Amino acid sequence: MYETDFIAGSAELAMLLEVSATPKPGNVDRTHDFQDVTYEHFLGSSVGMFPVFRKAALKGYHIGDLILKAVQASATWQRAGNCHFGAILLLIPLCAAASRSSMISELGKNVIEVVKNTTTADAVRFYESFQNIDVRVKEQQFLDINNPESVRIIQKQQLTLLDVMEISSSNDTIAKEWTDGFPRTFRGAELFKQFEESGYSLNDSIVCLFLRLLSETPDTLVTKKFGSRVSLKVSAKATHVLKHGNIVDFDKELIARRINPGTTADLVIGSLFLTLLGGLRY
Amino acid sequence: MYETDFIAGSAELAMLLEVSATPKPGNVDRTHDFQDVTYEHFLGSSVGMFPVFRKAALKGYHIGDLILKAVQASATWQRAGNCHFGAILLLIPLCAAASRSSMISELGKNVIEVVKNTTTADAVRFYESFQNIDVRVKEQQFLDINNPESVRIIQKQQLTLLDVMEISSSNDTIAKEWTDGFPRTFRGAELFKQFEESGYSLNDSIVCLFLRLLSETPDTLVTKKFGSRVSLKVSAKATHVLKHGNIVDFDKELIARRINPGTTADLVIGSLFLTLLGGLRY
Numbered sequence: 001m002y003e004t005d006f007i008a009g010s011a012e013l014a015m016l017l018e019v020s021a022t023p024k025p026g027n028v029d030r031t032h033d034f035q036d037v038t039y040e041h042f043l044g045s046s047v048g049m050f051p052v053f054r055k056a057a058l059k060g061y062h063i064g065d066l067i068l069k070a071v072q073a074s075a076t077w078q079r080a081g082n083c084h085f086g087a088i089l090l091l092i093p094l095c096a097a098a099s100r101s102s103m104i105s106e107l108g109k110n111v112i113e114v115v116k117n118t119t120t121a122d123a124v125r126f127y128e129s130f131q132n133i134d135v136r137v138k139e140q141q142f143l144d145i146n147n148p149e150s151v152r153i154i155q156k157q158q159l160t161l162l163d164v165m166e167i168s169s170s171n172d173t174i175a176k177e178w179t180d181g182f183p184r185t186f187r188g189a190e191l192f193k194q195f196e197e198s199g200y201s202l203n204d205s206i207v208c209l210f211l212r213l214l215s216e217t218p219d220t221l222v223t224k225k226f227g228s229r230v231s232l233k234v235s236a237k238a239t240h241v242l243k244h245g246n247i248v249d250f251d252k253e254l255i256a257r258r259i260n261p262g263t264t265a266d267l268v269i270g271s272l273f274l275t276l277l278g279g280l281r282y
Numbered sequence: 283m284y285e286t287d288f289i290a291g292s293a294e295l296a297m298l299l300e301v302s303a304t305p306k307p308g309n310v311d312r313t314h315d316f317q318d319v320t321y322e323h324f325l326g327s328s329v330g331m332f333p334v335f336r337k338a339a340l341k342g343y344h345i346g347d348l349i350l351k352a353v354q355a356s357a358t359w360q361r362a363g364n365c366h367f368g369a370i371l372l373l374i375p376l377c378a379a380a381s382r383s384s385m386i387s388e389l390g391k392n393v394i395e396v397v398k399n400t401t402t403a404d405a406v407r408f409y410e411s412f413q414n415i416d417v418r419v420k421e422q423q424f425l426d427i428n429n430p431e432s433v434r435i436i437q438k439q440q441l442t443l444l445d446v447m448e449i450s451s452s453n454d455t456i457a458k459e460w461t462d463g464f465p466r467t468f469r470g471a472e473l474f475k476q477f478e479e480s481g482y483s484l485n486d487s488i489v490c491l492f493l494r495l496l497s498e499t500p501d502t503l504v505t506k507k508f509g510s511r512v513s514l515k516v517s518a519k520a521t522h523v524l525k526h527g528n529i530v531d532f533d534k535e536l537i538a539r540r541i542n543p544g545t546t547a548d549l550v551i552g553s554l555f556l557t558l559l560g561g562l563r564y
Contacts, residue, residue: 005333006358013329013359016298017322020312030302030312030321039312040299040484040564047295050332051287076288077295079563202322281361282322 002277007098008053011091014272015046015084018265021206023247025214025238026254027265028083034260037080044078049088056095063118064125064161066092071129086174086221086266090185093178094273104189104278112181118161123154126161143167173220173263177270188213188271189278202282208242210261210268215239219261226259234259284559289380290335293373296554297328297366300547303488305529307496307520308536309547310365316542319362326360331370338377345400346407346443348374353411364415368456368503368548372467375460376555386471386560394463400443405436408443425449455502455545459552470495470553471560484564490524492543492550497521501543508541516541 019042022029030039052070055061070088075081082088097111127150143150143164154164168175177185191212195205215238223231234254241250254260301324304311312321334352337343352370357363364370379393409432425432425446436446450457459467473494477487497520505513516536523532536542 009329009332009358012332013326016325016329020322020325038484040302043298043302044295044564047291047298047332050291050294050329076291077558077563202320276359281359282326 001100001102002057002098004054004057004099007057007095007277008050010098010276011053011095011273012046012050013276014091014269015049015087016043017202017206017272018269019043019046021203021210021268023251024207024210024265025241025247025251026234026260027262028260032255037083041078041080042083044076045074045080045082045084048073048076048078049084053091053095056092057099059099061096062122062125063092063096063114064122064129066096067122068125068129084266084269086263087269089174090177090182090266090270091273094182094185094270098277104274107274107277108181108186115162115165115178120154120158120160122161123159123164124151126164127151127154171220171223173217174266177267182270184213184217184267185270186274188267189274192271192275196280206268206272207247209271210264211238211242211247213267213271214261214264215242217264217267220263222259222261222263230259234261283382283384284339284380286336286339286381289339289377289559290332292380292558293335293377293555294328294332295558296373296551297331297369298325299484299488299554300551301325301328303485303492305533306489306492306547307523307529307533308516308542309544310542314537319365323360323362324365326358327356327362327364327366330355330358330360331366335373335377338374339381341381343378344404344407345374345378345396346404346411348378349404350407350411353415366548366551367415368545369551371456372459372464372548372552373555376464376467376552380559386556389556389559390463390468397444397447397460402436402440402442404443405441405446406433408446409433409436453502453505455499456548459549464552466495466499466549467552468556470549471556474553474557478562488550488554489529491553492546493520493524493529495549495553496543496546497524499546499549502545504541504543504545512541516543 019028020030022031028034028037028039028042033039049070052066052073056066067088070092071082074084093111093114096114097107100110101107162178165175165178169179188209192205192209195208200208215235218231218235222234237250241247301310302312304313310316310319310321310324315321331352334348334355338348349370352374353364356366375393375396378396379389382392383389425435444460447457447460451461470491474487474491477490482490497517500513500517504516519532523529
């Protein structure tokens with residue numbers, strides 16, 4: 001079985017390598033900050049969450065509690081709010097599954113079990129975790145996160161956290177990862193391996209992985225902020241950049257328009273976690 | 283008392299913030315790599331050592347064992363050798379002392395106790411920790427780290443790790459921190475606070491701290507590689523840059539001449555550890 005500290009460290013290092021890779025069009029990276037969120041905020045958030053990933057890799061903690069703890073721990077040193085919410089939703093079940101696995105191929109089966117075993121209490125905790133953070137979630141017909149009534153509905157209907165993700169899965173890639181068995185996260189790890197084996201540096205492999213995942217799946221955060229039309233265009237542009245290589249202009253354009261494909265960055269983090277856990281040494 | 287995970291996280295985040303601050307003349311930072319050691323190597327090394335800092339903050343571990351474990355843990359994901367040896371020598375006793383302290387003012391007294399309580403077994407482990415790393419240590423008349431005879435002398439004379447540091451303290455700032463009660467590390471934390479209160483950003487406060495410490499104390503690593511004359515000139519130049527601000531040229535000059543003031547970076551890490559532990563939130 002993967003060792004607790006190794007699992008937690010792989011999760012944290014995945015976050016650090018992702019935010020450090022540059023240029024990563026539209027997002028904070030080691031060479032550009034946003035006005036309200038800087039590169040150092042991401043560093044602090046990543047370190048703060050190590051102890052929670054460690055708990056996720058131990059037995060006896062509930063997924064909903066861990067999500068709430070991770071949101072709180074992200075703020076141990078940095079004050080820019082939660083910059084890792086999507087990554088938390090991927091990494092918590094992956095860390096829990098890793099502790100029951102001795103190879104990556106087992107992890108795929110185990111993470112499905114982990115999310116299947118979530119409860120109504122986990123769903124309630126998930127809603128509580130939104131209370132102190134600014135996460136853009138498209139309102140559902142019911143289960144609006146800003147509506148206290150939602151928690152009562154969850155309890156009355158005995159919805160599990162997986163049920164809640166199911167409801168969001170049609171317009172949220174992270175929720176869809178939960179319901180589909182994390183296919184994009186695992187595919188990302190395969191893609192990373194291909195880029196690395198082609199001779200790309202660590203940095204460039206991560207950048208290419210980001211572009212490829214963005215080209216294949218419109219970014220949830222971009223869709224929620226700017227609508228489907230813009231999000232599809234951004235993905236089409238990522239495809240073009242992968243073929244023709246004008247990444248610096250693409251970065252400048254997205255930064256100027258404040259289009260940050262944050263969900264794609266979350267997927268990259270999940271894929272890098274699998275890659276580090278699976279044996280990447282650099 | 284400071285909490286275990288908070289101590290370990292403060293140590294790790296200190297390393298991440300130090301290596302990220304830019305421009306830091308002559309050293310790896312987020313905008314420049316060396317040919318054999320990159321920014322990502324420092325990230326991996328920092329994450330790998332978290333579990334050892336955690337152990338240092340728990341009871342029941344010996345300082346020498348922890349130093350050896352930290353050197354090994356630094357290589358969990360990255361293969362560039364040990365890029366944090368000086369920082370380890372500062373952080374391990376500081377983490378151990380922090381676990382017995384409830385405020386920074388107590389930590390100063392406690393870290394003196396921690397290094398006083400080191401034993402001959404700690405000194406032997408310290409020598410063992412050199413075996414797999416390339417650390418530039420000026421040969422002593424006796425106790426040459428490359429000479430297996432040294433361990434026998436330590437055992438025969440029952441030298442403690444503090445005794446070994448005492449022997450090196452005339453030409454090694456980290457060893458001198460051990461014998462003098464970590465005064466530069468604590469002073470660095472005071473200086474950082476002054477820079478921050480003057481309105482400098484986090485990045486710029488770290489850069490100014492680096493320059494100030496370099497201007498005050500010739501860098502041990504630079505002295506060992508290039509001799510006292512060069513090292514004194516580098517410190518004088520740092521004083522000049524602090525007054526006149528041509529830091530980019532200074533950086534370029536040191537990079538071109540491969541002069542990397544690594545010991546000053548280690549001191550900055552120690553000072554940032556105290557700062558984060560003491561309550562820095564950004």
